[in-house]
Amino acid sequence: MSAVSIWERMLNIDRRWIFLGIGIVSVVPFFLRFGLPVVTTDEVESIYNYVDSLGSEDAIFVSFDFAPGTQAENMPMAVAVIRHAFHNHVPVFMTASFPIHQTMMISAIDYVLNPQTEGFYQNVPFGEWERIREKGITDRDEIVAAWEAEGNELPDGALGWAFEGRDYALLGFAPVFNLVILGMTNSIETQYPQDINGNPTGEMPMLHEHKSLREVDMVLTCSGSGVCVWWVTFAREKIGLPVAFGVTAVMATDYYPYIQTGQVLGQMGGLRGAAEYEVMLEENGITPSTDKAFTGMDVQSAAHILIILFIIIGNIAYFAGGFHKKRLLKGGR
Amino acid sequence: MKRTVPLLIVLVGGILMMVQYFIPHQVSQSIFNYYTDWAPIVSSFALILGIGSLTRVHAHKIRRKADNWQYSWAVLIPLYLMPVLGLIWPKSMGGGMDAPSIFHFMYMYIQIPIQATMFSLLAFYIASAAFRAFRAKSALATVLLLAAVVVMLGQVPIGELLGSWFPKLGLWILRYPNLAAKRAIMLGVGFGMLATNLKIIFGVERNWLGGVGK
Numbered sequence: 317m318s319a320v321s322i323w324e325r326m327l328n329i330d331r332r333w334i335f336l337g338i339g340i341v342s343v344v345p346f347f348l349r350f351g352l353p354v355v356t357t358d359e360v361e362s363i364y365n366y367v368d369s370l371g372s373e374d375a376i377f378v379s380f381d382f383a384p385g386t387q388a389e390n391m392p393m394a395v396a397v398i399r400h401a402f403h404n405h406v407p408v409f410m411t412a413s414f415p416i417h418q419t420m421m422i423s424a425i426d427y428v429l430n431p432q433t434e435g436f437y438q439n440v441p442f443g444e445w446e447r448i449r450e451k452g453i454t455d456r457d458e459i460v461a462a463w464e465a466e467g468n469e470l471p472d473g474a475l476g477w478a479f480e481g482r483d484y485a486l487l488g489f490a491p492v493f494n495l496v497i498l499g500m501t502n503s504i505e506t507q508y509p510q511d512i513n514g515n516p517t518g519e520m521p522m523l524h525e526h527k528s529l530r531e532v533d534m535v536l537t538c539s540g541s542g543v544c545v546w547w548v549t550f551a552r553e554k555i556g557l558p559v560a561f562g563v564t565a566v567m568a569t570d571y572y573p574y575i576q577t578g579q580v581l582g583q584m585g586g587l588r589g590a591a592e593y594e595v596m597l598e599e600n601g602i603t604p605s606t607d608k609a610f611t612g613m614d615v616q617s618a619a620h621i622l623i624i625l626f627i628i629i630g631n632i633a634y635f636a637g638g639f640h641k642k643r644l645l646k647g648g649r
Numbered sequence: 650m651k652r653t654v655p656l657l658i659v660l661v662g663g664i665l666m667m668v669q670y671f672i673p674h675q676v677s678q679s680i681f682n683y684y685t686d687w688a689p690i691v692s693s694f695a696l697i698l699g700i701g702s703l704t705r706v707h708a709h710k711i712r713r714k715a716d717n718w719q720y721s722w723a724v725l726i727p728l729y730l731m732p733v734l735g736l737i738w739p740k741s742m743g744g745g746m747d748a749p750s751i752f753h754f755m756y757m758y759i760q761i762p763i764q765a766t767m768f769s770l771l772a773f774y775i776a777s778a779a780f781r782a783f784r785a786k787s788a789l790a791t792v793l794l795l796a797a798v799v800v801m802l803g804q805v806p807i808g809e810l811l812g813s814w815f816p817k818l819g820l821w822i823l824r825y826p827n828l829a830a831k832r833a834i835m836l837g838v839g840f841g842m843l844a845t846n847l848k849i850i851f852g853v854e855r856n857w858l859g860g861v862g863k
Contacts, residue, residue: 331777338776352806355816384761385768419761492689499685502678554670565804572828573835588804617807619772624798626780631794634784 323637326629334626341622345614354613359575360592362582363536363560367397368600370533372405372456375526377535379547380412380421386540386564387420392590392609393562394424394538396597398484402428402437402476403602405456407522408484409504409532413493413543418512421488429478431471435604437478438471442515445479454521456482475603480513481520488512493543497550500529501557530555534581538562544571548579562589587612656852663850703728731755796822 356364370376378397382390401408410425412418429439440463448462460477464470470477478484487508490496499507504527505518517523526532529551537544537559544561551557558581561571565586574580584590590609597603634640666684669677707721735752738744743751785791802808803819848854 329780331780334777334780335773338773342772352810354806355809357816357820384764387765388769416760416764419756490689492692495685495688498681502682569823569827570831572823573832576824576828586804613806617805619776620801620805621807623776623779624801626776627783627794627798630780630783631785640786 323633323639326633327637327639337622337626338619341618342615345618346611348614349611350614350617351610352614352617354588354591354595354610356592356596359583359585360589361596363397363584364400364593364596366534366558366560366581367400367406368404370401370404370406372407373525374533375407375409375522375531376401377409377411377529377532378424379535379537379539379543380410380417380424381414381537381543382420382540382564383414383416384420387423388612389564389586389590390538390540390562391420391424391427392587392607392612393584393593394420394536395427395607396590396593396609397536397562398424398428399435399437399475399603400593400597402478402483405476405483406533407482407526409487409522409526410484411487411493411496412489413546415489418489421486422512425484425486431473434473435475436473437476437483438474440468440477440479442480442511442513442520445481449481449519449521454482454524459521481515482522485517485520485522486512487517494546494550497529497546498554501551501555503528529557532557534558534560536560536562539567540564548574552579560584587616652855652858655858656855660850660852663846667850700728727755796826 367376376397378394378401380390380394398408398410410421412421427433428437430436431438445459445463447466448459451462453459453462456479459479459482463477463479480486487504488511490507496507505523508517511517511520529535535547535551535557537547539562544559544563547557547559552559559579560581561574561583563571563583563585565588568583568585568589571580571583575583584593587609591606591613594603594606594610598606665680669680704725707724709715710718710721711725731752734744734750734755735746738751740750743749746752748754748757779797783790783794783797785794799815800819800822802811803816803822808815808819845854849857
């Protein structure tokens with residue numbers, strides 16, 4: 317076999333071998349768990365620091381603007397910020413820009429409130445603490461005191477209580493979402509008279525304190541599409557609402573101009589961005605451990621190295637086989 | 650008449666909404682609220698048109714037995730089956746949208762996994778495409794290739810272990826050359842959108858009328 321034919325065979329390698337390689341490096345790191353360190357960047361630190369500066373008198377929006385296709389990247393971002401907000405008792409409004417995005421919203425809150433999740437928050441559904449609301453108690457510390465005075469105890473492993481209507485509201489999907497954002501600059505309740513469970517939002521303490529987006533401190537849009545820009549166009553530019561982006565890695569490059577102009581507070585780009593946030597949560601004792609994004613970074617490291625190896629091999633074969641000269645002889649580039 | 654009325658609606662509506670955005674007066678706010686109440690209602694009629702149009706196109710394909718006409722059934726059957734299961738089908742027979750129901754099952758265990766699978770395939774195709782496309786065939790291709798490798802390594806923890814300059818250089822590429830190029834593109838697109846919008850509002854661009862009244 318001549319040397320050229322070896323290079324030629326390398327260049328024409330059956331792509332199923334490439335697929336197999338990617339398949340292996342996507343699975344193996346999950347079992348080996350290298351736990352390679354993730355260094356944080358300014359883009360993510362700015363979001364973390366901003367959320368960290370908020371308290372129970374503030375409020376944030378987490379907008380689920382992604383579908384199942386990108387949930388591996390977007391979901392950990394949303395989960396990390398919700399857990400951070402719950403830790404600081406910052407009320408979280410959750411919205412979805414399309415019907416399928418609402419499923420992602422439900423998955424995220426289910427994960428945070430699931431007793432099987434390490435460092436979960438104990439859910440208190442809206443209907444269960446009606447007696448406390450009827451007494452006119454709206455301050456969070458007083459709500460917790462009244463709730464625990466009724467004999468309720470925080471389960472083992474729970475990091476705190478999550479009162480529906482005080483700590484979070486599942487607003488969900490509403491049609492023509494860009495107009496919904498515009499509408500919420502005047503009134504959240506007008507756009508969402510009920511949450512996804514049919515609870516009247518007008519009776520929620522967090523809606524009494526934050527009637528419109530003008531009284532909200534930040535929105536994080538976790539997005540797998542251009543929907544994230546709606547928040548800049550219709551909320552940031554109209555009323556000055558601070559907007560943070562959580563976007564997929566392939567989209568992240570698109571939004572650096574918004575960060576540079578200050579229109580966007582910060583950006584979590586892909587799994588890496590979510591992993592950075594998880595690292596900061598763990599380092600500051602907000603969560604007991606890192607989560608799925610950090611674990612996924614091992615897979616991403618292995619996959620990137622393999623792709624780079626493929627690129628190097630392809631180029632070696634291309635030059636060693638003399639294909640660059642042939643190409644030039646055939647009629648140039 | 651068929652042309653004049655839509656053109657007038659667009660002209661008045663377009664100018665009104667443009668001006669309203671910059672006037673923080675109560676009257677202006679009322680117009681805006683009125684619009685945001687109406688817009689979703691009007692938009693829902695577009696849904697009817699869309700479903701009608703989609704049905705017509707695929708029904709036509711099936712009737713003519715055009716290429717891959719069988720796939721048109723895959724569009725039409727779920728398009729009508731899902732609303733029937735969710736809204737009309739009796740709850741005693743697995744109807745409704747909430748779990749447990751056939752609608753919920755199909756949504757959770759067919760639609761969502763299909764979407765996730767489709768996106769997951771990207772990793773495999775990107776690897777294959779990178780192997781074949783990233784060749785140092787010219788100076789510009791070499792710059793692209795090197796930038797790709799640096800950014801890829803800079804984005805993952807192993808890049809930091811290989812050399813702390815990988816993430817720094819990767820971020821520099823994203824924050825400066827990438828930002829400059831993106832801004833140029835965005836400005837171009839933005840001016841283009843502004844020009845197109847003004848042309849539509851003032852009736853210069855009339856393709857959206859679909860040839861009505863010609």
